[in-house]
Amino acid sequence: MPLIKESTATLRPDLTQALIEYDDAGATAKFIGEQILVPHPVPTKTGEFPIFKRENFLETPETHREPGGGYNRSALELDSRTFACETHGLEQTVDDEDAVNYARYLSLEAAAARTRYFQMLVAFERAVATTMATITAGGNAAVKWSTIASSTPLADIQTYADVICDAAGCSRADLTLIVSETDLRYLRTAAAILDVIKYTNPGVSAESVTEQILTGYFGVKQILVGKGAYNTAGRNITPSMSRMWASGTAYLALLADGESTPLEMPCVGRSMLWTERGNPAGRLNLGVETYREEKVEGTVVRVKHSFDLVLQQAVGTDLFVQSIDVDP
DSSP, rough: OOOOOSSSSSEEEHHOOOHHHHHHHTTTTTOOOHHHHHHEEESSSEEEEEEEOOOOOOOOOOOOOOOOOOOOOOOEEEEEEEEEEEEEEEEEEEEEHHHHHHHTTHHHHHHHHHHHHHHHHHHHHHHHHHHHHHEEEEEEESTTTTTTHHHHHHHHHHHHHHHHHHHHHOOOGGEEEEEEHHHHHHHOHHHHHHHHHHHTTTTTGGGGOOOHHHHHHOOOSHHHEEEOOOOOSSSSSSOOOSSSSEEEEEEEEEESTTTTSSOOOOOSEEEEEEETSSOOGGGGGOOOEEEEETTTEEEEEEEEEEEEEEOOOOSSSSSSSSEEEEEO
């Protein structure tokens, strides 16, 4: 028996495939949210799932067995998190006359799906950024990163990486540094960084300091840069633009290593995607469907999915992320 009453809307795998190709063209490369809170499909809207406690990885129980004796036993330490997915979606009506009029140039249904899809990705990115912003700052940079003449980003990263590594039993090479475009610019022009990397990168300048070079300099797994902006004003109002990832805050985090990472493995968090809504073949479970609206003689294109963002990080001393105020 289906969980949800059957809809009269028609699933459109052809439009979903078009969106996948749109992604492949690099149109949505700016989004990093799903790399931070890595998606995990779930068959129910709500639920509870287990995660390993850090004690499973940090304890060093006696493993020696005497001849004729038994083996020492160790208990599995589990914690749990809950999720409650909410449905998100956008619609656009494609007028029949407009569809015919523009048919020689493009499919208005496909265009409607692409633009709503992009808006859905923006909304998801904002949701991840907002969720990460709820993490209490672990501390401040010793010197503002914007003070490029005297800032000490490497010392800052070492300090907060040690906090996570001591708590989670990982190494700095397992961690991801997450920064805004503005703060990345400060890192690229920091005197302390340029002074070191000039020996391995002769003739280096701020423009040539890549994220790969900075990744090696900091000794982390990767650097993710929050990009893009959105309009906080309504339609037909003077635009008021805001960055999706605000400057002044950097994160060091232990992330899930792709969607195949078991849900119970400790990390900063996961995106729970309810498979009953959307299309499992689409990015972030985003699916496209259409239905007729005879009142306006048009086809309504809908893009939707259902998700919850769950932080697995940090209750008490179980720290998998550090939020750093780099512009205190």
